[in-house]
Amino acid sequence: MGLTMNEFTVQFIATLLKFAVIAGLCINIPPIMVWAERRVPAFMQRRKGPNRVGIFKWRLYGLLQSAADAVKLIFKEEVVPEGAAKAFYHIAPVFSVFPAIMVAMAIPYGPDIQLFGYTIPLSVIRVDVGFLFIFAISSLAVYGVTIAGWASNNKYSLLGALRASAQMISYEIPLGMSLIPIVLLYGSLDLNTIVIAQSQIWKWGVVLSPISFCLFVIAMFAETNRAPFDLAEAEGELVAGFHTEYTSAKFAAFFLAEYVSMFVLSCLAATVFFGGWQIPFFDIRSLDVLIGIPGVSGLVGFGVLFVKAAFFMWLYVWVRWTIPRFRYDQLMSLGWKFMIPIGLLNVVVTAIVLAVIRF
Amino acid sequence: MVPVEHYFVLATVMFFLGICGALFRRNLIMVLMSIELMLNAVNLVFIAAGRGNSSLDGQIMVVFVITVAACEAAVGLAMVIALFRKYGTVNTDFLRILRG
Amino acid sequence: MFDLPLFLNSSLLSIGVFHFFAAMITIVSLLVVVSQHPVKSAVFLVVDLFLLAGLYASMDSHFIAAIQILVYAGAIVVLFLFVIMLLNLKADSIKGLRFSAPEAAALLISFIGFLIMTFNVFRGQAPEGIKGGFSIEAIDANGGNTYMVAMRLLTTYIWPFELASMLILLAIVAAIVIAKKDKILKSLIQKELR
Missing domain, CATH: 1.20.5 (Single alpha-helices involved in coiled-coils or other helix-helix interfaces)
Known part of the structure; x- marks a missing residue:
C-alpha cells in the first residue's frame, strides 16, 4: 500500500491505456473473424469468397466486406417485438457483452515491462485468483442469452435460450475440471505465474497434461455455442435461437460477445497450454536489454500470444466447416457421461502422480 | 477500515428483507430466493466478523454455507418441479395437503 | 496539497465505498423481494450477489468473492432462472396477498428481533471475539489470503x-x-x- 503520488498516477494512466487498447482490440475482433469465416471455407472449398469490396482499386482480399457489413448492420431499422419485456429486452445485450470484455481484461498479454523506472504488468486486472476470476465472470455470460430469449416473447427465442443455458452450464463443469490439473501442476491460480512457469516446451501444459487439453478444446467449442455444438441457434429448427427477435446494433452486440468470448477462450488456451507469451528456448524478457528499447519485450510477448490465439481462432472456423451439428441428446450425454468422468479421473490421476513424485 | 458493526446492520437489513419475502410471497420459487438472500446476509456477517477478529474461520464458514446453499437450491428446485408436475401450480395457497 | 494516494488508503474512502455498496445492496434486495415477476427477482438477485462479491473483495477475501460469483451467480441463480422458464411461471398477482395470523405474528417477532439486533449494534455491545492470529499483515506475509484459506480448509x-x-x-x-x-x-x- 506504499504507493507514492507519481507511481499511482503512472499506474492509473497505464491502466486506462491498457483498457483502451484491449477494448479496441475486442471490438475489432468480430469484423476480422467474420472475414476469416468467409475466406477460410472458401479456401477449403476451392472457391473465391468475398473479394470485391475495397477502396478504389485496392481490394485487400475482401477485408472491407466485413466493414461494409458492420455499417449495414448498425444502420438497420430497430424493431422491438410486441409483448416483449422492454427493460430486459434492451439490457440483455449488455449482460452478454460485459462478461466477455471483462474476461479479456484478466488475460496476461505479456511480461511485466519496465517503463520510466516503473513496473507495469500487461494485464488490466491483476488478481491473485486470476483463474477463478475468469471462470466467475464468464459464467455470467449465461444471463445475456437467457434474458434475451425470455424477454423477446417468442417461443423459438425461449427454446434457443433454454438450450443455450443448459448447454453452457453443463459444459462449464468439464471446462473447469480440465483446468484443475493445470492448477495442481503449476501450483498457482495466478495466470502470470503459470505462464512464467512454462518457459520450456516440455513444461507446457499441453505436454504435461494432454487429456486436459483435449477436454478444454471440446468444452471451449460448447461454451461459446459454436459448431458442432451450435444447437442454440440451429437455423433449421429454431430460426436463429435466442437472438431471433434482435435487430440492428443489439444483434451486433450479441455477435460481438460471441466473437470476443471465442477470442478470450483462445487466449486462455494459449496461455494455459501453450506457454502464453513465452517462446521455448528463448527468454523474451531479456529482449529489453538486448535491443535497448524498454517495452519491446511487452510488444513481442503480445505478438507471440496473438499468434498462438490466432491458431485457435482458425481451429474454430476449421471445425465449423468440417464437423456436422450434434443432436441435443448426444450433446448432453457427451458432456455428462463422457467428459465429466474423464475430467474427474484426470484430476485424481494427476493428483496421485504429483503426490508420488513430490513425496 | 469500516467498523464491523456497519456490516452487521447491513446484514440485518438483508436478513429481514429475506424473512419478509419468505413469509409473504406466494410463489415457491420466490420463497427459495428469499432464503438465498437470508443465507447471503449470514455470509456477510461471517466474513465481516472474521475480518474484525483477524481470523480466517469466517471465510471457511462461508465456503460451507455456499455448499449447503447449492444443495438446498438443487433439492428445493427439484421439489418445485415435482410439485408442479403433480398439481400444476407452485402457489403455496393451493398446496395445502398437509393442512388437513 | 491534495494527496490522492493518502486519500485512497484512508478510511474515509473505504467507508464511502462501503456506504455506496450498502445502499445499493439494500435497494436491490428490496427489489428482489417485491418484484412481481420471478424472472425479474432472479435478475436482481444476481446483481445483489455481484455487489456482495464486491464487498467481500473490499474486505480482502478475493477467494470468497470469486466463489460467490462462480457458485451463486453462475450456477444457483441460473438454476432458478431455468426452472422459472421451464415452468413458464407468470407474474404473481398482488390481489392474492393477504395476512394470516401466524404469518403476522412471525413478521412481528422477526421485526422485534431486527430492532434488538440493530439497537445492540449501535450501542456498541457486540461481544469481543477471540482474536485469531490472522491479521491482514500476517496473511500477506504468509502467502496471501487464498493460500492461507486453502491451508486452513484442508488441514484443520x-x-x-x-x-x-x-x-x-x-x-x-x-x-x-x-x-x-x-x-x-x-x-x-x-x-x-x-
Whole structure:
C-alpha cells in the first residue's frame, strides 16, 4: 500500500491505456473473424469468397466486406417485438457483452515491462485468483442469452435460450475440471505465474497434461455455442435461437460477445497450454536489454500470444466447416457421461502422480 | 477500515428483507430466493466478523454455507418441479395437503 | 496539497465505498423481494450477489468473492432462472396477498428481533471475539489470503470439508430422485396416447 503520488498516477494512466487498447482490440475482433469465416471455407472449398469490396482499386482480399457489413448492420431499422419485456429486452445485450470484455481484461498479454523506472504488468486486472476470476465472470455470460430469449416473447427465442443455458452450464463443469490439473501442476491460480512457469516446451501444459487439453478444446467449442455444438441457434429448427427477435446494433452486440468470448477462450488456451507469451528456448524478457528499447519485450510477448490465439481462432472456423451439428441428446450425454468422468479421473490421476513424485 | 458493526446492520437489513419475502410471497420459487438472500446476509456477517477478529474461520464458514446453499437450491428446485408436475401450480395457497 | 494516494488508503474512502455498496445492496434486495415477476427477482438477485462479491473483495477475501460469483451467480441463480422458464411461471398477482395470523405474528417477532439486533449494534455491545492470529499483515506475509484459506480448509477443517462433499453427493442423488418422472404415470400417459 506504499504507493507514492507519481507511481499511482503512472499506474492509473497505464491502466486506462491498457483498457483502451484491449477494448479496441475486442471490438475489432468480430469484423476480422467474420472475414476469416468467409475466406477460410472458401479456401477449403476451392472457391473465391468475398473479394470485391475495397477502396478504389485496392481490394485487400475482401477485408472491407466485413466493414461494409458492420455499417449495414448498425444502420438497420430497430424493431422491438410486441409483448416483449422492454427493460430486459434492451439490457440483455449488455449482460452478454460485459462478461466477455471483462474476461479479456484478466488475460496476461505479456511480461511485466519496465517503463520510466516503473513496473507495469500487461494485464488490466491483476488478481491473485486470476483463474477463478475468469471462470466467475464468464459464467455470467449465461444471463445475456437467457434474458434475451425470455424477454423477446417468442417461443423459438425461449427454446434457443433454454438450450443455450443448459448447454453452457453443463459444459462449464468439464471446462473447469480440465483446468484443475493445470492448477495442481503449476501450483498457482495466478495466470502470470503459470505462464512464467512454462518457459520450456516440455513444461507446457499441453505436454504435461494432454487429456486436459483435449477436454478444454471440446468444452471451449460448447461454451461459446459454436459448431458442432451450435444447437442454440440451429437455423433449421429454431430460426436463429435466442437472438431471433434482435435487430440492428443489439444483434451486433450479441455477435460481438460471441466473437470476443471465442477470442478470450483462445487466449486462455494459449496461455494455459501453450506457454502464453513465452517462446521455448528463448527468454523474451531479456529482449529489453538486448535491443535497448524498454517495452519491446511487452510488444513481442503480445505478438507471440496473438499468434498462438490466432491458431485457435482458425481451429474454430476449421471445425465449423468440417464437423456436422450434434443432436441435443448426444450433446448432453457427451458432456455428462463422457467428459465429466474423464475430467474427474484426470484430476485424481494427476493428483496421485504429483503426490508420488513430490513425496 | 469500516467498523464491523456497519456490516452487521447491513446484514440485518438483508436478513429481514429475506424473512419478509419468505413469509409473504406466494410463489415457491420466490420463497427459495428469499432464503438465498437470508443465507447471503449470514455470509456477510461471517466474513465481516472474521475480518474484525483477524481470523480466517469466517471465510471457511462461508465456503460451507455456499455448499449447503447449492444443495438446498438443487433439492428445493427439484421439489418445485415435482410439485408442479403433480398439481400444476407452485402457489403455496393451493398446496395445502398437509393442512388437513 | 491534495494527496490522492493518502486519500485512497484512508478510511474515509473505504467507508464511502462501503456506504455506496450498502445502499445499493439494500435497494436491490428490496427489489428482489417485491418484484412481481420471478424472472425479474432472479435478475436482481444476481446483481445483489455481484455487489456482495464486491464487498467481500473490499474486505480482502478475493477467494470468497470469486466463489460467490462462480457458485451463486453462475450456477444457483441460473438454476432458478431455468426452472422459472421451464415452468413458464407468470407474474404473481398482488390481489392474492393477504395476512394470516401466524404469518403476522412471525413478521412481528422477526421485526422485534431486527430492532434488538440493530439497537445492540449501535450501542456498541457486540461481544469481543477471540482474536485469531490472522491479521491482514500476517496473511500477506504468509502467502496471501487464498493460500492461507486453502491451508486452513484442508488441514484443520478437513473433516467438515469431506462431510460437505458427501452432502453434495447426497443432494445430487436426492435432486435426481425427486425430479424424476413418475414411471407409472408415464406408462399411463403412453397408454392413453395409444
